[in-house]
Each structure stands twice: as C-alpha cells, then as structure tokens.
Amino acid sequence: MWNSIFGYVIIRLDxxxxxxxxxxxxxxxxxxxxxxxxxxxxxxxxxxxxDFLKLRELKRGLSCRIHIVKRHGLPFLYAKFRFRKLLIxxxxxxxxxxxxxxxxxxxxxxxxxxxxxxAVIMRAIASEGVxxxxxxxxxxxxxxxxxxxxxxxxxxxxxxxxxxxxMRIKVVEAEPIPLQQDKSAPVNVVAKKDGIIERIxxxxxxxxxxxxxxxxxxxxxxNGDITREGALERLMVHAEGDVSAQVWYRxxxxxxxxxxxxxRSGKYQPFRAILIAGCPVYKTPVAYxxxxxEFQNGAIVRGLVLPLCLIKGSCYELTLQDIxxxxxxxxxxALFYAxxxxxxxxxxxxxxxxxxxxxxxFETGAVSAAVTICTLEDIGLTKAIDYIIED
Amino acid sequence: xxxKKHKATKLRTYKGRKPKLKSMLLEAMDLxxxxxxxxxxxxxxxxxxxxIENHNGVLQYNSNLVRFLSHDGTLEIKGxxxxxxxxxxxxxxxxxxxxxxxxxx
Numbered sequence: 001m002w003n004s005i006f007g008y009v010i011i012r013l014d015x016x017x018x019x020x021x022x023x024x025x026x027x028x029x030x031x032x033x034x035x036x037x038x039x040x041x042x043x044x045x046x047x048x049x050x051d052f053l054k055l056r057e058l059k060r061g062l063s064c065r066i067h068i069v070k071r072h073g074l075p076f077l078y079a080k081f082r083f084r085k086l087l088i089x090x091x092x093x094x095x096x097x098x099x100x101x102x103x104x105x106x107x108x109x110x111x112x113x114x115x116x117x118x119a120v121i122m123r124a125i126a127s128e129g130v131x132x133x134x135x136x137x138x139x140x141x142x143x144x145x146x147x148x149x150x151x152x153x154x155x156x157x158x159x160x161x162x163x164x165x166x167m168r169i170k171v172v173e174a175e176p177i178p179l180q181q182d183k184s185a186p187v188n189v190v191a192k193k194d195g196i197i198e199r200i201x202x203x204x205x206x207x208x209x210x211x212x213x214x215x216x217x218x219x220x221x222x223n224g225d226i227t228r229e230g231a232l233e234r235l236m237v238h239a240e241g242d243v244s245a246q247v248w249y250r251x252x253x254x255x256x257x258x259x260x261x262x263x264r265s266g267k268y269q270p271f272r273a274i275l276i277a278g279c280p281v282y283k284t285p286v287a288y289x290x291x292x293x294e295f296q297n298g299a300i301v302r303g304l305v306l307p308l309c310l311i312k313g314s315c316y317e318l319t320l321q322d323i324x325x326x327x328x329x330x331x332x333x334a335l336f337y338a339x340x341x342x343x344x345x346x347x348x349x350x351x352x353x354x355x356x357x358x359x360x361x362f363e364t365g366a367v368s369a370a371v372t373i374c375t376l377e378d379i380g381l382t383k384a385i386d387y388i389i390e391d
Numbered sequence: 392x393x394x395k396k397h398k399a400t401k402l403r404t405y406k407g408r409k410p411k412l413k414s415m416l417l418e419a420m421d422l423x424x425x426x427x428x429x430x431x432x433x434x435x436x437x438x439x440x441x442x443i444e445n446h447n448g449v450l451q452y453n454s455n456l457v458r459f460l461s462h463d464g465t466l467e468i469k470g471x472x473x474x475x476x477x478x479x480x481x482x483x484x485x486x487x488x489x490x491x492x493x494x495x496x
Contacts (some may be wrong), residue, residue, distance in 0.1 A: 019449045019451055022452070025482055026448065026481075027480065029479075029480055032478045033478065034474065034475075035452070036454070036475070037453050043452070136496060
C-alpha cells in the first residue's frame with residue numbers, strides 16, 4: 001500500500017552483468033521486489049520511484065540497459081491528471097458526497113405487512129424522528145422497533161435493521177381474533193348449495209337428513225328445534241355439526257361457426273417513417289382507425305453517421321369481419337373456456353372428485369362444450385330459527 | 392612446540408581464515424551463531440518459499456537456479472519458476488518450486 005502511495009516503477013534490465021548490477025543496487029541499500037527473469041533473458045523488477053534516479057550512478061561501467069516498463073502509484077496519477085483541475089475537483093466532490101451521504105438513511109423497506117398499510121409504518125417512523133436524510137448514528141434500532149409496535153394493534157413485533165443507506169423494517173402482524181359466536185342463540189344448520197349428502201355429524205341439534213339424501217340450497221340439515229312431540233315447552237339449541245356433500249358445478253359454452261375478428265379489408269397505403277436515436281421525427285399520417293404495418297425487406301436503413309433509421313413499408317386497413325373457423329379449433333377453445341368457467345366456481349377448500357367433459361358439433365358448424373366438476377365440500381350454513389313465542 | 396601446532400590447526404577454518412573475535416564471543420556467550428551477520432540463515436516454508444538472510448550478494452539468477460555468495464561458501468538453490476519476491480541488502484525472499492539447496496565449496 002505504501003508503495004502505491006509513494007509511487008513505484010517496474011523496470012527492465014537488459015544486457016550483461018545483471019546480477020552484478022543487482023548486487024550494486026543491494027549494496028546501495030535500495031530495496032527491489034518481484035524480480036523475475038523473462039524468456040528473452042531480461043530481468044523485470046519493481047522499485048520505489050524515488051530510487052530510480054540513483055540507478056544511473058550505479059550502472060556506470062556495466063553494459064546493462066534499464067527501461068521503465070510501467071509506473072504505478074499516486075505521484076504518477078497526480079502527474080497525469082494535474083492539469084485536469086475540473087476532473088480532480090469533480091472526483092473530490094464525488095468522494096465528499098459519497099462520504100457524507102453514505103452516513104445517512106435514504107431508503108426505507110418495509111417487509112412482512114399484509115393488513116397494516118405501509119403508510120402507518122412510515123408515519124410511525126417519522127413520528128420517532130427518523131426521516132429520509134437522517135443520520136445513521138444515534139438511531140437505536142431496538143427502541144425504534146418497540147416504538148413502531150405501539151402505533152398499531154395489528155403489529156405484533158417490529159424489528160429495524162440498518163443496511164447501508166437502507167433502513168429495513170420487518171413487521172410481524174398479529175393474528176386476527178376470530179369473532180365469537182353467540183352459542184346461546186337457537187340456530188339451524190341449512191344447506192348453502194344443492195348436493196348429495198356424503199357425511200353428516202350433528203354435534204348439537206338433530207340431523208334432519210341422512211347419507212345419500214339429495215338436498216337443495218336452504219334445506220334444514222341439522223335442526224336446532226329439538227322439542228319432543230307433546231312437550232309443553234319448546235326446546236331450542238344452537239345447532240352445530242359437519243355436513244359434507246357432493247356438489248356439481250357445470251359450465252356450458254356454445255360458440256358460433258363464425259367469429260368477428262379484425263382482418264385486412266384490402267385497402268392499404270404506403271408508409272414511411274424517420275427515427276433518430278429511436279424517436280420518430282416523421283411518420284406518414286394513417287387514415288385508418290385500425291391498421292397493421294408491414295415493412296419491406298431491407299427497408300430499414302441503419303449504419304449512417306447519425307443514429308438515423310429510415311423505415312419503408314405499407315399500412316393495411318383492419319376491419320371487423322366474420323371469420324369462419326375450423327370446428328376442431330372452435331371445440332378446443334370452447335372446452336378450454338368452459339373448464340375455466342367451472343373451475344373458477346369451485347371453492348378453494350373443496351376437493352375435486354371427478355371431472356366430466358362433453359362436446360358436440362352441430363350441423364350449422366357451431367360447437368358446444370360442457371364441463372361438469374364434482375366436488376366434496378362442507379355445505380353447512382348457520383341460520384337463525386324464526387319462531388314465535390306462544391303465550 | 393607440539394601444543395602450539397595443535398592450536399593453530401584448530402583455529403583455521405573456511406579457506407584458511409581465522410575465526411573472528413565476534414564469532415568466538417558469540418560462542419562463549421551461548422548466543423545464536425547467525426547473529427554475527429556473517430553466517431547465512433535459511434528459512435524454508437513448505438516447498439515454495441525460502442528466506443535467506445545474511446547473504447553477500449547474488450552470483451547468478453535465472454528462473455531455475457539462484458546462487459548466493461555467503462560467508463560459508465556459494466549457496467545454490469535449484470528448482471523452477473523462481474521469483475525474488477524481496478531483495479534487500481543481506482536478505483532475499485524466493486518464491487517458486489524449490490527442489491534442492493546446496494553449498495558449493
């Protein structure tokens with residue numbers, strides 16, 4: 001490092017008596033390093049720049065030649081750039097700016113938030129006196145994390161880490177507390193969808209249907225009214241239980257043999273454009289609402305002195321036209337969209353049991369695709385019992 | 392007369408030179424021999440690094456052979472890819488594949 005600061009040179013020694021010359025250098029107390037012999041017989045060595053001038057005296061009487069191969073270090077760098085004052089000034093300013101700005105916080109990254117808005121965290125940080133441009137020193141990250149936590153009840157934990165000019169805030173959100181149901185209110189469990197009962201377990205109340213029964217949406221599955229026949233007083237409970245049923249989702253899509261699509265009408269006009277450095281400076285005005293450009297072979301001229309590009313081609317008018325399509329292509333499209341439609345209606349928690357696809361091609365050329373998906377899912381829905389208190 | 396002759400044979404060492412007072416003093420004081428700045432000290436690290444202290448100059452240098460002049464004779468180092476990483480008065484640090492170190496009388 002010191003050699004780089006004070007400057008050093010790589011010299012080449014040619015001729016006879018190189019060893020003798022090296023000994024003279026050593027006797028004179030001049031240190032040399034990285035001495036190695038080249039294939040041509042010359043020797044390369046490194047030495048301090050200030051010692052180089054002493055070599056002329058030591059060389060006397062020897063048939064040895066010395067060349068400087070390379071100069072390294074600050075003095076040579078300074079000599080190279082000393083007349084370029086603006087460059088040195090710019091470098092000094094840049095260095096100062098880097099030193100000044102790297103000691104401050106400029107960017108904030110908030111991680112782990114889904115419910116709490118980022119603005120809440122940023123407001124909390126700002127309230128604690130940390131803003132963009134604040135000095136890194138003096139920020140107590142542990143205390144800041146604790147402080148952020150107090151600004152929103154949804155924040156379970158917050159940690160702050162300084163990473164260069166970036167402040168990383170990691171937030172762990174608290175789990176939302178589920179709403180407590182009033183277990184004393186009398187309710188029924190009703191079907192929220194049509195289906196066939198696969199399994200029914202009444203934890204509270206009386207099961208109204210059996211396995212294999214077909215139910216409609218709104219049918220009572222577990223009854224909260226457990227009053228016995230002939231009882232004087234009605235007995236109602238908060239019905240609870242698991243009801244799994246097979247549910248079918250069916251999506252049908254019919255497609256006509258022709259479809260409206262943008263196609264070339266037959267009209268066209270010549271098109272020219274001039275681009276400089278990628279920006280268009282001239283374009284032929286296009287008279288069509290919808291159009292398509294087609295460039296001629298070799299129409300784009302590049303490689304000129306300026307970053308100029310000349311484009312030549314034709315502009316074709318596009319209009320909406322009835323295009324007849326192949327039945328196979330139509331069928332594949334209908335099937336794809338029908339399946340997509342059916343899948344979109346299946347709830348995430350449902351498990352798919354089977355899928356049936358049906359297709360039909362009509363004489364007119366139209367096609368029809370139907371996709372049926374059978375799932376197993378929980379169809380129970382709690383519903384309050386409407387009853388009248390009899391006197 | 393016989394005792395005188397015996398003494399003279401004992402004191403004569405390398406190339407018939409008499410041992411200097413410095414060496415005799417070091418021996419008497421149980422100090423390391425190399426502290427007289429004459430006896431070369433050779434330190435080898437692995438088979439690729441060699442430090443020679445108290446040499447009297449480079450006699451020959453190329454990438455396969457280095458010869459140093461020393462008080463005890465010519466020190467010859469054979470090997471390949473030699474680089475004199477450091478060369479100062481009385482001290483040389485060699486990097487390369489060292490195969491053989493020997494003294495030439």
